[in-house]
Amino acid sequence: MLKNYLRLNLSLLYWVFVAPFTGQFFSISQIFRQMVFIGVRATSMVALTAFSIGVTLAMQAAHSLQQMGAEIYVPDLVMLSILREMGPVLIAVIVIGRSGSAVAAELGTMKVSEEIEALEVMAINPVQYLVVPRFLAMLIMLPALTIFGNYIGVLGGWAVCRFALNFNTAGYIMRALESAETWDLYSGMIKSGVFAWIVITIACNAGLHVEGGAEGVGQATTASVVQALLAMLVTNAILTGIFFFGA
Amino acid sequence: MPTPADSPVIEVVDLIRKFGDRTVINDISFNVRRGETLVIMGGSGCGKSTLLRHIIGSMKPTSGSVKIFGQEITTMNEHEIASVRRRFGMLFQSGALLASLTVGENVALPLLQHTDNSVDEIEEIVEEKLQMVGLSGFEDLKPAEISGGMKKRVGLARALALDPELLFSDEPTSGLDPIMTAVVDQLTLKLTHGEHMTAVVVTHDMTSAFRIATRMIMLGHGSIVAQGTPDEIRNSPNPEVQQFINGEADGPIPLNLSQDEHEHHQHVKPRPFIAARHRFHRKTA
Numbered sequence: 198m199l200k201n202y203l204r205l206n207l208s209l210l211y212w213v214f215v216a217p218f219t220g221q222f223f224s225i226s227q228i229f230r231q232m233v234f235i236g237v238r239a240t241s242m243v244a245l246t247a248f249s250i251g252v253t254l255a256m257q258a259a260h261s262l263q264q265m266g267a268e269i270y271v272p273d274l275v276m277l278s279i280l281r282e283m284g285p286v287l288i289a290v291i292v293i294g295r296s297g298s299a300v301a302a303e304l305g306t307m308k309v310s311e312e313i314e315a316l317e318v319m320a321i322n323p324v325q326y327l328v329v330p331r332f333l334a335m336l337i338m339l340p341a342l343t344i345f346g347n348y349i350g351v352l353g354g355w356a357v358c359r360f361a362l363n364f365n366t367a368g369y370i371m372r373a374l375e376s377a378e379t380w381d382l383y384s385g386m387i388k389s390g391v392f393a394w395i396v397i398t399i400a401c402n403a404g405l406h407v408e409g410g411a412e413g414v415g416q417a418t419t420a421s422v423v424q425a426l427l428a429m430l431v432t433n434a435i436l437t438g439i440f441f442f443g444a
Numbered sequence: 445m446p447t448p449a450d451s452p453v454i455e456v457v458d459l460i461r462k463f464g465d466r467t468v469i470n471d472i473s474f475n476v477r478r479g480e481t482l483v484i485m486g487g488s489g490c491g492k493s494t495l496l497r498h499i500i501g502s503m504k505p506t507s508g509s510v511k512i513f514g515q516e517i518t519t520m521n522e523h524e525i526a527s528v529r530r531r532f533g534m535l536f537q538s539g540a541l542l543a544s545l546t547v548g549e550n551v552a553l554p555l556l557q558h559t560d561n562s563v564d565e566i567e568e569i570v571e572e573k574l575q576m577v578g579l580s581g582f583e584d585l586k587p588a589e590i591s592g593g594m595k596k597r598v599g600l601a602r603a604l605a606l607d608p609e610l611l612f613s614d615e616p617t618s619g620l621d622p623i624m625t626a627v628v629d630q631l632t633l634k635l636t637h638g639e640h641m642t643a644v645v646v647t648h649d650m651t652s653a654f655r656i657a658t659r660m661i662m663l664g665h666g667s668i669v670a671q672g673t674p675d676e677i678r679n680s681p682n683p684e685v686q687q688f689i690n691g692e693a694d695g696p697i698p699l700n701l702s703q704d705e706h707e708h709h710q711h712v713k714p715r716p717f718i719a720a721r722h723r724f725h726r727k728t729a
């Protein structure tokens with residue numbers, strides 16, 4: 198299992214970084230198709246999630262900070278939590294549930310209906326033809342969705358501050374921008390790029406190695422979601438450790 | 445890679461394949477020469493598709509050797525196999541069309557991947573190939589929207605897209621009506637005429653087999669029961685061959701449905717094979 202996963206990663210690196218220099222290009226139109234599916238179609242879900250999180254964070258922050266008379270720091274807390282943790286993690290959760298599972302099921306169905314074998318026999322490498330476009334689309338769209346989600350989350354925080362805590366809009370924006378450094382944004386983006394890698398390789402690996410018909414496809418899909426969630430959350434803890442508690 | 449004109453296109457030597465302890469291919473050897481049409485026949489489940497999978501390198505044998513165009517395929521790495529595969533086409537028993545692409549895109553796929561032709565040229569070739577199998581006008585349908593026999597023919601058009609030197613077809617005419625069967629047979633004959641193409645065809649359809657074959661192999665229990673020209677097979681004294689080509693239920697080929705075999709073992713209770721979870725759901729009277 199792990200061996201298959203490592204082999205998929207090596208082969209992916211070859212087809213993305215080496216093969217184009219030998220004249221074997223991947224298809225740009227396929228990448229756009231996957232970007233629409235993985236990214237564009239997920240925007241409404243991401244928006245709703247991020248807005249709810251922004252609102253929730255602001256309410257909790259207000260509750261704790263009010264006791265110390267420090268509501269003025271609500272925007273700081275919302276901004277930092279979203280940029281560093283909530284944005285990248287929750288949006289990755291949505292993409293795992295929505296796109297990771299769909300990719301695993303799609304490739305798994307292709308595997309059991311001999312389509313993958315047919316590609317190989319036509320001398321078309323399934324990693325190049327199927328995995329690379331999904332990989333690149335995910336690598337672009339998950340960070341893009343995360344930026345989008347960050348905005349919406351901060352907007353959720355603003356809604357609470359503006360209408361429940363009587364901040365004025367300019368004050369909220371000032372505080373939020375003052376609290377965050379560019380590193381807070383970048384660290385979240387790096388996380389989200391790493392998550393993209395984890396999610397899509399786990400999903401593709403699960404799909405490409407399905408055995409045993411429709412039942413196998415279902416099992417692989419579930420397994421890919423569970424594995425991707427666990428791997429993503431553990432990686433997040435490690436990255437937070439490195440980024441914010443490291444030397 | 446140039447092969448000397450008289451050396452075989454396919455050379456299978458002592459091929460053995462076991463799944464667990466079941467031997468599905470049991471020591472098979474044969475050659476296919478350029479321009480030949482080899483028909484492989486044999487009962488359902490006797491290992492014909494598995495044999496094809498070993499010849500095209502998508503399964504590795506337990507032991508033995510397979511050479512295509514003079515190159516050993518069983519020990520090749522992915523890159524070497526890919527370069528050999530560009531020279532042959534394969535029609536799968538199930539068609540194996542990509543469900544996410546239309547009929548036209550399926551046929552165009554090998555052309556888009558392996559040639560530098562412009563999209564217009566490719567559309568022209570696709571149109572021509574679909575016409576050869578009697579399917580022009582169906583370019584824009586998805587595989588889910590066409591019949592089983594049509595899928596077969598699209599699969600054949602796709603296998604022929606790159607004008608291969610060598611064609612493998614796994615039951616190209618199953619699910620086709622007699623007229624379409626004749627069309628597909630004519631196509632195979634036309635393409636192999638004048639040694640342009642070599643074909644290995646698996647079929648159950650005896651009319652079609654005798655129409656296209658220049659040589660025939662009959663498999664049984666994973667080994668070769670008989671081989672020879674169509675005339676030799678037709679006049680074979682082997683009763684198994686006669687039973688098969690005449691389609692008779694009575695004969696030497698074991699069918700696993702004879703009653704008397706069971707009577708011998710009646711005192712032994714057969715091994716249960718329905719899992720307990722299925723028994724549980726059964727309503728008891």
Ligand SMILES: Nc1ncnc2c1ncn2[C@@H]1O[C@H](COP(=O)(O)OP(=O)(O)OP(=O)(O)O)[C@@H](O)[C@H]1O
Pocket residue numbers: 463468486487488489490491492493494495537
């Ligand atoms: N991947 C596999 N694992 C285990 N057994 C297999 C596998 N593939 C094929 N077999 C076994 O090999 C035998 C031959 O199968 P194969 O599909 O080659 O038959 P066939 O001659 O093509 O039959 P048909 O005419 O019905 O298509 C069968 O008994 C099958 O159970």
Ligand SMILES: [Mg+2]
Pocket residue numbers: 492493494537614
């Ligand atoms: Mg078969």
